[in-house]
Amino acid sequence: MNVAVVNWRDPWHPAAGGAETYAWEMARRFARAGDQVCFVTARAPGQRRKETIEGVRLARMGGPFTVYPLVLVWLVLRRGLFDAVLDCQNGIPFFTPLVLSRRTKIMCVVHHVHDRQFDVHLPRWLAVFGRFLEGPVSRWTYQGHESVAVSPSTVSAMRERLGWTGPIHIVPNGVNVSTSGDFPRSRTPRLVCVGRLVAHKRVDLLLDAVSQLRKQWPELTVDVIGRGPEEARLRARLPEGVTMHGYLPEAEKERLIAAAWLQVNASQGEGWGLCVLEAAALGVPTVAFDVDGLRDAVRHGETGWLVPEGLGSTGLAKGIAVALDELNDTYSAKCREWAGKFCWDRSAERLAALVRGRAAGPGWEEP
Structure with a gap:
């Protein structure tokens, strides 16, 4: 098949996150299976407009907002070329059904519903417009797809908050971590936080919790791994015991994660929380708020702990304290077992079957 994967960014974009990892892992496996794949995305400063990586042709154009109309024009000029399009929604989709022929198989890929996050990142008028595009306009555009x-x-958020009525299939994330490294665990309490440094990740809550935790565990340290627009502001208010590393190569990132006793994710909501799965594969449980996505990725009392949403930094500190008291080797073993259930190859095979209109089997299996 000739497939276009349309995503806001590619994995090499400075602001790339889990959605970009997902789109790329699918694209490269489609190409490996023999499909012709084009990854259509925005272009960050310094990136090439065109290149081929692992058999996937990349076409880059526009910035955070201009990429949407430019991609639609790009597709109009190639209207009859693609058999299938994966239209990845990062807040709003690309509305590809408006410009593609009916014979093209279009699947809208949704990581999480952004309605509540628009207010965190955008002016009020633009947040209202974003919710309008994500809700009624998307619902109308993708009906029948x-x-x-x-x-x-x-799935629940799409049904309940967006009013989505069409078929929705679950194709979960996989996990990529080193299996050869033997990384030692820290002898003193150590936390790690991995992810893009943006407002809705709420890293502030973790920083506020640190001073409370260090009263009981004076040797407690925290490693924050990631980059983003919030980095300078967070660096300016780091409490004692916290180190911000910015971007790290995968091997170094894994070494720091594996050294931690716990990973902490204070996000307002996720589609899944890929960092949770990556930490679990290294035997590290996660403390997170009981919000969309994270309540799926974290098995409360088995692979981590869920803190009720709305309790702020005090609630997060108490949740981490409980986790540090209860932590034992059982959690590490269950984390590895849980992460072992998720595989990019299986997810790509399921998605490929759905694109081709074949039965794909169950998309979500409880442990």
């Missing part, structure tokens, strides 16, 4: 979600939470 199948969609893909990465977790049960996302």
